[in-house]
Amino acid sequence: MGIFLLFITFVFQLNAYVLGDDPPFETNIVGGQIADIEDYPYQVAVIQDERLWCGGSIANPNYVLTAGHCVFMAIMPLFVHAGSRYWYNPGSVHEVDFNITYTTEISTTDDVALLHVVEPFVYDATHQAIPKLKNGLMGVVTGWGSSHDQGPQDELFAVKVPIIKPEICNRIFKDTLIGEIHLGEFCAGSYGKSSCQGDSGGPLVVRGRQAGIVSKGLGCSNAQYLTVYADITYFYEWITSHISE
Ligand SMILES: *[C@@H]1O[C@H](CO)[C@@H](O)[C@H](O)[C@H]1NC(C)=O
Numbered sequence: 001m002g003i004f005l006l007f008i009t010f011v012f013q014l015n016a017y018v019l020g021d022d023p024p025f026e027t028n029i030v031g032g033q034i035a036d037i038e039d040y041p042y043q044v045a046v047i048q049d050e051r052l053w054c055g056g057s058i059a060n061p062n063y064v065l066t067a068g069h070c071v072f073m074a075i076m077p078l079f080v081h082a083g084s085r086y087w088y089n090p091g092s093v094h095e096v097d098f099n100i101t102y103t104t105e106i107s108t109t110d111d112v113a114l115l116h117v118v119e120p121f122v123y124d125a126t127h128q129a130i131p132k133l134k135n136g137l138m139g140v141v142t143g144w145g146s147s148h149d150q151g152p153q154d155e156l157f158a159v160k161v162p163i164i165k166p167e168i169c170n171r172i173f174k175d176t177l178i179g180e181i182h183l184g185e186f187c188a189g190s191y192g193k194s195s196c197q198g199d200s201g202g203p204l205v206v207r208g209r210q211a212g213i214v215s216k217g218l219g220c221s222n223a224q225y226l227t228v229y230a231d232i233t234y235f236y237e238w239i240t241s242h243i244s245e
Contacts, residue, residue, distance in 0.1 A: 032159030055202025066201030145198025
């Protein structure tokens with residue numbers, strides 16, 4: 001049973017079933033299709049205690065980009081599984097030796113973090129860095145998160161989602177604990193197509209470039225399809241300054 005991490009009342013899109021009730025963020029792929037890793041070679045699984053914990057993307061040979069809450073809510077060491085359609089059967093395993101978070105404590109906004117891996121990624125058909133820049137209307141989000149408010153999927157899924165104007169998101173989220181879309185966030189999704197729990201930290205790509213990081217939502221059912229993403233454009237300087245040092 002997958003549980004959306006409920007931060008207060010909303011949900012970070014973590015695959016937080018290990019934490020029990022009431023986790024803060026949720027996300028996995030709803031309405032998508034099974035995906036080949038060769039088509040999404042930047043996608044990685046963030047593993048805690050041998051379970052799928054979050055998604056992430058390869059930022060460069062040494063760093064994975066993920067959501068801040070995926071780091072702050074972890075209680076055990078993290079590993080990265082890369083290069084495979086199956087999160088539990090990786091092409092390569094990478095130990096995380098340190099992390100860099102945008103905020104100093106867990107936050108419902110600015111939900112961005114970098115994981116430094118001990119064993120660098122070796123680029124090949126199943127391991128590639130993700131280009132970062134947001135510009136466009138339709139994105140593809142990938143992950144092993146639930147497909148309909150259930151537990152994680154074995155296989156990687158991908159789904160196309162439209163990026164939605166902040167005014168529309170604000171109207172839908174206004175009276176919920178998500179509230180307004182903040183600077184550094186955008187929202188995306190359409191009826192029956194969204195990310196869900198277990199997808200947190202994973203990438204949303206627009207025209208081949210990373211536009212967002214799966215952050216939070218209210219659920220993954222048809223009525224609650226919109227997901228909030230950290231906006232890569234907003235965090236671009238921070239990300240590039242840390243991974244190029
Ligand atoms: C992230 O880094 C902080 C500061 O070094 C550390 O205390 C924490 O354990 C790390 N979190 C994870 C999940 O590795």
